[in-house]
Amino acid sequence: MSYPGFIWKNGMRNKRRTVLTVLSVSLAIFVLSTLLTLVHEIDRNLEESNPLRLVTRHAVSPTNMLPLRHRARIEQIPGVVAVTPFTWFGGIYIDEAHTDFAQFACDPRVLFDIYTEIRLPPEQRRAFIRERTAVIVGRRKAEEHGWTLGDRITLRGTVFPVDLELTIRGIFTGSVNDESSIFFHHEYFEQALKETMGWPAFTAMYWLRVDSISSVSRVSQAIDALFRNTDAPTKTETERAFQAEFFTMLGNLKTLVATLSGVILFTLLLVTMNTMAMSVRERTREIAIMKSLGFRRREVLALLIAEGLLMTLTGGLIGSLVARLIFTHFALVDIGRLTLNIFQRFEVTGEVIGLGLLASALVGLLSTVIPASRAARLTVADGLRHLG
Amino acid sequence: MAIPLKYNFRSLFVRRVSTAMTVLSIALVVAVFVGVMALATGLEMALVTTGDPLNVLVRRRGSDSELSSFISREAFQAMRFLPGVQMNADGAPIASGEIVVVINLPKRGEQKGSNVTIRGVSPVGLALRPQLHIVEGRLFQPGLREVIVSRRISERFEHTSLGDRLRFGKGEWKVVGIFDAGNTAFDSEIWTDVNQLASDYHRESFSSVLLRATDEAAVKEIINRIENDRRYNLLAQPEVEYYEEQTKAAGPIKLLGMFIAIVMGIGACFAAMNTMYAAVTYRTREIATLRVLGFKRGSILLSFLTESLLLALIGGLIGCVLVLPIHGITTGTANWQTFSEIAFAFRITPELLLWGMSFAALMGLFGGIFPARQAARQSPAAALREG
Structure with a gap:
């Protein structure tokens, strides 16, 4: 059996658990994509200002x-x-x-x-x-x-x-x-x-x-x-500085978004880590058998990490693509009305999708490494004795 | 017969790492929900609690806020003597003509500035807002270039400490007092003498007029009379209502909070479901044993559901505790209606905590119902034969 086939088989051994985990990853990445787009829209508005344009107003x-x-x-x-x-x-x-x-x-x-x-x-x-x-x-x-x-x-x-x-x-x-x-x-x-x-x-x-x-x-x-x-008396500044002031009036939106994103990612990490720990524990004896068949520790580790990554990346892809479909392609949400016309456009860009995928890959990696390395380190004898 | 609760507690403890991770993820979702809603609640409360039910606010018809409104001195004089306007101890009508302007001030520790409202009031205007009191320094004196600043503005903006000098209008103004307005919209303002402000800004008219009615019936009477007077084209409204309309500024924040909470909540539901399914699988033989001992399917279902609820409620509790420290932190956002900054504090109410706990319970319920059903449906004979 090929490596990808092996990973796939293992991932599908408990379909319900995999589906639930993939779904919770995709929901979290969906929220994250929305928040990132919010920040991105503010930046884009500022970037589109012309550096040669100045605004003069009363001091x-x-x-x-x-x-x-x-x-x-x-x-x-x-x-x-x-x-x-x-x-x-x-x-x-x-x-x-x-x-x-x-x-x-x-x-x-x-x-x-x-x-x-x-x-x-x-x-x-x-x-x-x-x-x-x-x-x-x-x-x-x-x-x-x-x-x-x-x-x-x-x-x-x-x-x-x-x-x-x-x-x-x-x-x-x-x-x-x-x-x-x-x-x-x-x-x-x-x-x-x-x-x-x-x-x-x-x-x-x-x-x-x-x-x-x-x-x-x-x-x-x-x-x-x-x-x-x-x-x-007047106060003259660049268009960008003028608009930046407008957005700072909204309050520390960026701090809020950064805090929320951090908490969401951490929650996601907990959820996936839990799943991976469960999945690895169930397989302790199998891993021991694999090792007794000649698989090296590194290979076992790589296989488990690949499985975790596959799961979170699938979730991340679903989450960010759904965000793109909802906000950009079908424009199902009237963003102007919801934000009191602060935003006119709400585009989930390729950059946002990339960041979402990066985040889900990171979560996949981090959540698998601990349970997987523990399992890989176990001696064959201990593993076989394990009561799963 | 019901399975004792102790069984559930012990079961959760046996699988403590998994339990801890699930509890913590539910806790974080609840914390995010309560935190964002506390932001919206703080903003709403700052506006909703402003105003007295007997006060009538008058502004120009068509203007969104006091800022874009003006009322001639002549119209003000006519209003003061309308029937239904309360008189003070000296026999003068309780009516205050006020001027509202906005200035840009730098925020403390930041290069950027934000807009702050300055309100010119008369002694009557002060009497109309008994919730405002000086906490440091003294009141401004009419005829002098003196201002009093709300504590929240003073905390957040440069040049607004006691003794500082502020530049606006035609020159410098001295900060002689810091006030607290009891979490109302006035907590985002700077106050000074109306006549001094009028001369600095060449304003012959007022921005708005605030009247005190004798009773509820008089409120309606005054509003009718002002609106029917075609000479002035004015809009009269209970003061409370005016501030209530501005709470729509909290709309987008609330929406963001709801959106994140609901989507993440569903995600946390799935996580709880995973944990509970695993718990059911690990305990196949235990469940079968319980059945053999005589516990009914219903008891098993209830027991697992209870366990899931327990998991979620502990999470909810931790989430509420985690988020409590943000209560009272002052922050600000733009009030688009007045085009100035409104300062407010995160506000965690008991009601909000209750919402957070209910939200957690809901996650536990949905996350637990399917696994519990699976546990209850197992055939004890088959389960005992296995493994």
Whole structure:
């Protein structure tokens, strides 16, 4: 009988136990894959930020607004390619359940110089720039809400006391916020606020792009120095730092996930170790017979470890693939709704699957080594005397 | 006749390594469940316990939270003299116009900052929240640039210790007191004089108004009158309700806890099942002997089920003990409604522990039922003939 055949036969000798163990491994790896994906999604969001993009906001708080006159002065700083006022509108579309996208007011004429990753057909881009009440929407949201060009949408203001009537003039693709934001004219927003409330124009932030990495720190310092002693001092940082702050506000999510993953892996280790110990103990006499037939200790050990690995790897494969099927392929879970729209996408990547398999292999190895080496070390005579 | 419980205890002890591993895996699953739920409970309790049933919170219609709301001084004056508003000992209406702003502060020991809510209040506003009391230092004085900071914020953020100076608005503010607000949402705030804050932020209007009604009926009356007044377009709501709505921030954490607990719980069930099946197999002859001695099938079934339950409950107990130390640890998360950090503590309630134990019992029950049935069905004659 070949080695693989021997391992298989041994693994299947107690089918019920093997199946139960494989299932508990796959459940644990399923949870682990979900947690890893959570961390992975946060990292991906940060990685997709453009290192040349900077965010300028009020030094004191995100709720303090900046005057529009800052823009011209920022534009004059050498190294700045383009600047747009940028305000998160935070309105309601139909009702709270439908409001699952971020809404930004910006200057369409420079938006594409700053968000270079936005892909939009030239005629749609021209239509967007030309019309004051035009809006462009991300492909993902256009599909989810069934929007087509020319559709009208109304945003009911909550942060700002004004409603906006917008016409969809473009559907963009590209990695901006997972194609799930919408952009419209800052001027229209300013005008609406002025007409209904008589408010002077302002912006929440400025987003800008600089020409090279070497300009990043110089430009951000120059901007903050420029306004330090005005009534609207600024804080400028890279897009990545800005977003990282957003995620740290969620709390120590990574610590939580790391702790949970550790506990889950340890639990898994206990479960598999228990199974392997039971399985080896049952076979004490058999192992003695194998040794008396001439199998060396190392071979016996290798056979048992291979059996453990086969079991945990099967479980790991099932667990991570099921996670991928559920979250990525069939998208059975509306992740946006469950996480209050913090996450738009939840992709169980190959990397996550690889990590899940690695974890299950490690568990398989660790859980078999102790009982297996004990069994392999037993003398033939002791083994044969054992009452299993 | 029932098989004595002692038999089960001894059986578990005979196979102690296997028992210990199974018990510990159940313990860890229960610990994870209780731990994550304690996080969600802490967050919910911080919000739910905020507010007095007789308080009415008024904000602009359409605004999600106090932060994006504003109410003119004129509207505030009109509200103060609505019928049903309680008067204090001096005959003044108990109504507080307040200003809420958010500032970014660095967290202790971290480069990154987070947003913290600053609330400007009048003396009436303080009287409306009797649960808030100064634990160190003193109250701020109206007209001076002084603030009081909640203990939880003070523990977690730089520049917020007693005597420190904070920079926001037009300049520096001195921290003159540390307060405790009895596990309410105010435990995540910094308080100061409303007029001083208004002048720093050029705010002529208030963010929100808090009114105290004379009784339950007056609460409804006040809400009706404010909502029907078309001049101001305001939204009035019992204070308790406003904070209850914000508890949805705990939703995702709760979901995560449930998800992990249920999936891992099923896994632990399988592990218990494995252990119990092995126990039944090892004891084939013992079971047969018991049957021959006259114990009924039912007794055997019950005995093995009890053993499995025992295993799980010991695990549950250990899990609960393991997780207890996290009770009271302060942490924070973003409250998306107010766009600022809400500080809260892990909270393990007796109810939560009971849930954890029930969860363990469920694992034991499901893990034990099939093996127990197998044990009960064995034919004693065949079993004795074997091995």
